[in-house]
Amino acid sequence: MASIGVCIYGYKSKSLIDVASNAIKKQSGNNDIKFYLVDQYQLNRENKIDNVDYDHIFWDNIKNPNEYKNKILVSSREDYFIQMGDGVCLNTNWDENLLSLHKNIPNSIISGNSLISLFIDNYKIKKNKQNIKELTLTNFIDRNFIFSKTTVLRKIMFSKLLKYNGDEEEFSCKAFNNDIEIYCLPTEFYLDETKDLNYNPYVPFSLNHGYSHMIKLLKENINFSIFHGIDINKIKNIPFSTDDVMYDLNKSLYNKVQGEKFYDTFKEINWYNMSMKHRIIIQDNFINKEDSDILIQEIVNPSERNEYPEYYKERFGGTAFPYNKTVQSLLKKYGNKASEEHKNLNGFYDPIYVFKGFGSWWNPGTSGGVHADAQDPEPWIEWSTVVYLNDEYTGGKIYFPKQKFEYQPHKFSAVFFPSAGTEYVHGVSEILTGKRFTMLFMHTSMKQHADPEFLV
Numbered sequence: 001m002a003s004i005g006v007c008i009y010g011y012k013s014k015s016l017i018d019v020a021s022n023a024i025k026k027q028s029g030n031n032d033i034k035f036y037l038v039d040q041y042q043l044n045r046e047n048k049i050d051n052v053d054y055d056h057i058f059w060d061n062i063k064n065p066n067e068y069k070n071k072i073l074v075s076s077r078e079d080y081f082i083q084m085g086d087g088v089c090l091n092t093n094w095d096e097n098l099l100s101l102h103k104n105i106p107n108s109i110i111s112g113n114s115l116i117s118l119f120i121d122n123y124k125i126k127k128n129k130q131n132i133k134e135l136t137l138t139n140f141i142d143r144n145f146i147f148s149k150t151t152v153l154r155k156i157m158f159s160k161l162l163k164y165n166g167d168e169e170e171f172s173c174k175a176f177n178n179d180i181e182i183y184c185l186p187t188e189f190y191l192d193e194t195k196d197l198n199y200n201p202y203v204p205f206s207l208n209h210g211y212s213h214m215i216k217l218l219k220e221n222i223n224f225s226i227f228h229g230i231d232i233n234k235i236k237n238i239p240f241s242t243d244d245v246m247y248d249l250n251k252s253l254y255n256k257v258q259g260e261k262f263y264d265t266f267k268e269i270n271w272y273n274m275s276m277k278h279r280i281i282i283q284d285n286f287i288n289k290e291d292s293d294i295l296i297q298e299i300v301n302p303s304e305r306n307e308y309p310e311y312y313k314e315r316f317g318g319t320a321f322p323y324n325k326t327v328q329s330l331l332k333k334y335g336n337k338a339s340e341e342h343k344n345l346n347g348f349y350d351p352i353y354v355f356k357g358f359g360s361w362w363n364p365g366t367s368g369g370v371h372a373d374a375q376d377p378e379p380w381i382e383w384s385t386v387v388y389l390n391d392e393y394t395g396g397k398i399y400f401p402k403q404k405f406e407y408q409p410h411k412f413s414a415v416f417f418p419s420a421g422t423e424y425v426h427g428v429s430e431i432l433t434g435k436r437f438t439m440l441f442m443h444t445s446m447k448q449h450a451d452p453e454f455l456v
Contacts (some may be wrong), residue, residue: 042317073154296437
């Protein structure tokens with residue numbers, strides 16, 4: 001009996017749970033297999049699947065996904081390790097078949113199910129894939145399926161710098177330099193429907209982060225390029241930085257000007273009556289304690305759970321709130337109150353509507369990367385409201401890097417800000433201790449996009 005650790009990482013993946021369930025169902029039962037799920041998604045789905053080690057990452061965290069994979073690889077106690085994409089559908093007895101193929105190449109890596117050929121296209125190295133009928137030497141990694149002995153993979157590790165594009169090239173080059181051969185499986189071994197993040201309309205981290213480093217690495221290891229038949233010197237240097245900007249909140253100038261003291265004195269500010277450098281408004285005591293306590297209790301221990309309306313399925317993102325009369329009544333109460341606040345702040349005569357209202361539950365170690373609320377497939381979002389249900393935690397500041405503004409939430413307060421465009425991109429610093437509960441609303445001036453339950 002062999003022991004195998006299976007790590008499946010998913011980014012905003014609707015299929016992750018099904019993919020893991022399929023792999024569990026179709027294992028032979030002859031081996032000791034442990035599944036590790038890293039779910040970078042809007043909702044915590046731990047209760048959707050049993051017998052796995054589940055780690056929920058908030059969907060807009062800017063952290064390098066390879067860090068999660070390396071953490072599991074290092075801590076895994078299994079003899080073999082698989083890194084798998086969130087769209088890989090394995091066949092029956094996949095574990096026995098995989099071990100049988102690997103026993104003849106015990107110190108090698110099995111990755112992908114296609115024959116790979118590389119070519120240079122201006123600034124990028126691109127790949128052509130060809131179906132194959134037998135185990136074949138490629139010396140190239142496919143991030144969607146990587147299998148080997150755990151000790152072999154630990155010699156290489158996943159990239160600490162590259163977050164997506166270029167990490168396959170770096171991994172392959174490092175394996176090549178360590179005399180570790182890479183073979184691909186026959187195409188029919190599994191079906192791969194993992195989505196390429198380059199076609200995702202919004203990813204919180206730069207897909208090309210560190211790409212220039214990878215090009216430099218290949219130029220320093222010319223034999224790898226020769227094996228793959230490419231002239232790496234013909235690739236053009238990227239003429240602009242593609243790396244993420246990392247914000248150090250501890251060095252922010254905001255605390256030095258005592259901005260929070262300013263807002264403690266002026267509870268409500270109308271920017272039409274005062275000259276301001278931004279349009280971020282803090283209002284204390286927006287929600288009362290009784291309602292706040294009820295909403296937290298509904299998140300932690302729901303009084304009732306019902307099916308969400310069908311139109312919820314079309315939404316980007318999920319909610320920590322259950323769907324029941326108690327929650328919906330309070331969402332409508334404070335959602336429409338927030339819409340009126342935005343209407344007054346913006347000097348609107350026409351109504352402003354709630355497009356959606358939802359809740360969030362943040363545990364220690366979670367954070368939110370810099371992002372815009374108005375994005376495909378919901379570009380009609382124009383304003384946002386965040387209502388803070390508690391403040392018994394450390395960390396968890398909301399920050400707006402362009403405005404050099406941050407706010408340590410006070411319970412029962414609310415933050416109002418514009419959402420259209422990218423001017424008011426924002427993030428949430430890591431929660432260090434405690435649990436952070438919020439209620440959020442996205443608003444629009446277009447009635448056709450209003451949540452029908454919020455219409456008076």
